Amino acid sequence: MKIFDKTNPIDYRPSEDRYNQMLFRRCGKSGIQLPAISLGLWHNFGFVDNLENGRNIVKRAFDLGITHFDLANNYGPPFGSAEENFGTILKRDLAKYRDELFISSKAGYDMWPGPYGNFGSRKYLIASLDQSLKRMGLDYVDLFYHHRPDPDTPLEETMGALDQIVRSGKALYVGISNYSADETSKAIKVLRDLGTPCLIHQAKYSMFERWVEDGLLDVLDNSGVGLIAFSPLAQGMLTDKYVNGIPKDSRAAKNMTYLDKVTVEQNLPKIKALSDIAKSRGQKLSQMALSWLLKDDRVTSVLIGASSVGQLEENLQSIKSVDFSSDETKKIESALLS
Ligand SMILES: NC(=O)c1ccc[n+]([C@@H]2O[C@H](COP(=O)([O-])OP(=O)(O)OC[C@H]3O[C@@H](n4cnc5c(N)ncnc54)[C@H](OP(=O)(O)O)[C@@H]3O)[C@@H](O)[C@H]2O)c1
Numbered sequence: 001m002k003i004f005d006k007t008n009p010i011d012y013r014p015s016e017d018r019y020n021q022m023l024f025r026r027c028g029k030s031g032i033q034l035p036a037i038s039l040g041l042w043h044n045f046g047f048v049d050n051l052e053n054g055r056n057i058v059k060r061a062f063d064l065g066i067t068h069f070d071l072a073n074n075y076g077p078p079f080g081s082a083e084e085n086f087g088t089i090l091k092r093d094l095a096k097y098r099d100e101l102f103i104s105s106k107a108g109y110d111m112w113p114g115p116y117g118n119f120g121s122r123k124y125l126i127a128s129l130d131q132s133l134k135r136m137g138l139d140y141v142d143l144f145y146h147h148r149p150d151p152d153t154p155l156e157e158t159m160g161a162l163d164q165i166v167r168s169g170k171a172l173y174v175g176i177s178n179y180s181a182d183e184t185s186k187a188i189k190v191l192r193d194l195g196t197p198c199l200i201h202q203a204k205y206s207m208f209e210r211w212v213e214d215g216l217l218d219v220l221d222n223s224g225v226g227l228i229a230f231s232p233l234a235q236g237m238l239t240d241k242y243v244n245g246i247p248k249d250s251r252a253a254k255n256m257t258y259l260d261k262v263t264v265e266q267n268l269p270k271i272k273a274l275s276d277i278a279k280s281r282g283q284k285l286s287q288m289a290l291s292w293l294l295k296d297d298r299v300t301s302v303l304i305g306a307s308s309v310g311q312l313e314e315n316l317q318s319i320k321s322v323d324f325s326s327d328e329t330k331k332i333e334s335a336l337l338s
Contacts, residue, residue, distance in 0.1 A: 012093040015063040022065025023319045027300045029224030030199055032173065034102065034301040036294055036319050038068035038228065043257065044307045045085050046076035053308070055089045060309045062094065062101075064316050070202075070228075070303055071136070072106040072147060073128045077256075079111060083135035091137055101142070105132040106177060106202075108147025120150030120158035129170055144171035145202060146187075148178040155183075159190040166196045177202035177230075181215035188223045198225050200300065205229035207238055207274070207289055207336060208267065217298050226300035229293050233304060233315075235259040237267055238289035243275055249307075273335035281328060283321060286311075290318035292332065 015021075024033040039061045045054045058069070075082035083105065094101065107128035111117045116124050129144055144165055146158055162174040175198060176187050184201060191198045201220055205212045205227070212227065220227050233239055235258070236251050242264050246252050252264045271285070278288035293302050306312040324332075 012059055014059070014097065018063055018065045020065075021063075021316070022067075023294075025297065025300050027200055027226035028220065030173070030197070030226070032102070032199065032226075034068050034226070034228070035066050036301055037066060037290065037316060038070060038301045038303045039066050039312070040070040040230065040303045040305050041082045041086055042072070042075050043251065043305050045082040046078065047081040047085070048077055049085075051085055051088070054085055055093065056309050057306055057312055058086070058089050059093055060312055062097070064312070067100055068102040068104070068301065070104045070230075071132070072109075072145075073111045073132050074109055080131070080135055083132055087136040087138070103136070103138065103141050104143035104145060104175070105129065105136075105141050106145035106147040107132075108145070108150070108177070120146055120153040120161075122157055122161040122164070125158070125161040126165065129165060133170065140169055141171050143173045143175055143199060145175045145177045149176075149180070149183050155186055155190055159187055159194060162191065163194040163196040173199040175200040175202060178204075181219045184216060184225075185219050185223075188219075188225060198223075200226040200228055202228050202230055202303070204231050205293060205299070206232045206234045207292060207332070208234045208270075217296070221298050227298060228301045228303050229299055230303045231305075232293050232302040233286055233289055234267075235305075237264055237271060238274070239286035239311075240275055240284055242268065243272060243285075251307075270335055270338055273338055274332065277328065277331050277335060281321065283318070284314060286315055287318040287321070290315060291322045292324065294319065294322040295324055 023036040025036055026033050071083050071086060073080065107125050108120060111128055146162060150158060165171045166174055174196060179187055188198045203212050203216060217227060241247060241250060246261055246264060251257055252259050252261050275285040278285045281288060290302050293299050304315050
């Protein structure tokens with residue numbers, strides 16, 4: 001574990017103005033409101049990263065009214081290290097504010113060797129959440145997700161495990177991620193019958209990835225379940241970062257993720273056209289990409305990543321301008337088709 005920088009004060013006091021900075025949206029038909037912008041710790045929070053930088057991002061996020069922090073068992077690298085680092089930050093800076101935070105974790109992808117460390121069995125989900133709680137130093141998470149559908153485990157077993165987790169007090173709410181519209185309808189029904197409603201679906205959604213518009217958003221809306229959009233900036237492509245080439249310290253240059261240089265280069269004409277439209281709205285491309293998702297009030301929250309405090313601050317400005325004229329919408333649609 002890394003040692004904290006002594007020049008970074010331990011007696012963190014969050015901004016008193018934090019709840020005036022953020023827009024909150026009700027999650028489906030539940031009692032929970034989420035910030036329109038949430039922070040995910042998939043990248044930039046592992047043992048390979050600078051913990052002080054991560055700590056500054058989390059503290060600034062809370063100062064700006066971000067109450068929702070999203071993790072998963074395997075975020076890092078190495079697996080588990082983002083939860084461990086987040087646990088360290090919580091203990092140092094945010095322990096007093098636990099009841100103001102909405103913390104999520106997940107299991108569903110590869111986590112440990114053998115048949116019990118992947119997919120959707122009751123055994124995997126329950127053991128994984130126990131490990132996550134230990135790593136973060138928490139008694140419970142606010143939200144626990146099944147991270148992806150499992151074609152081989154009966155849905156009743158996986159949803160039964162989520163129900164058991166809520167009844168045991170280890171999570172307050174449950175959700176699903178990466179389920180198709182049809183799988184989602186079935187999961188919502190099983191959970192409802194068990195008496196543990198599905199709170200939210202976490203789905204990949206951005207200007208570049210719009211599959212949720214073909215059925216999922218309607219299923220969720222009709223069932224009173226929220227939607228949180230992950231990778232809303234297409235991992236950084238929907239920002240001005242790549243407009244003049246691929247910076248050395250960017251995700252695409254590091255080749256550590258699903259974003260590669262070829263994909264960025266293929267999308268450059270669209271990125272440049274969108275960046276010009278953003279300018280005409282008085283926004284950066286990052287801000288317009290987030291505003292564009294938030295114009296639909298079925299989107300409860302957009303779940304961003306950030307590698308610096310500056311990126312986070314830039315992205316937060318998007319909530320100030322979530323309306324689009326029909327002319328702007330047309331221009332965006334035609335840029336996306338170009
Ligand atoms: N459920 C799932 O299966 C799943 C899958 C993926 C992600 N997620 C969740 O969604 C969260 C967000 O995903 P994501 O990190 O892919 O989201 P994203 O917001 O699309 O991408 C974040 C990256 O974009 C760049 N960026 C952000 N703001 C910027 C700005 N203003 N200017 C320039 N570049 C900027 C940074 O890249 P650089 O590092 O290059 O600076 C940053 O790390 C994850 O942390 C995780 O919680 C869930």
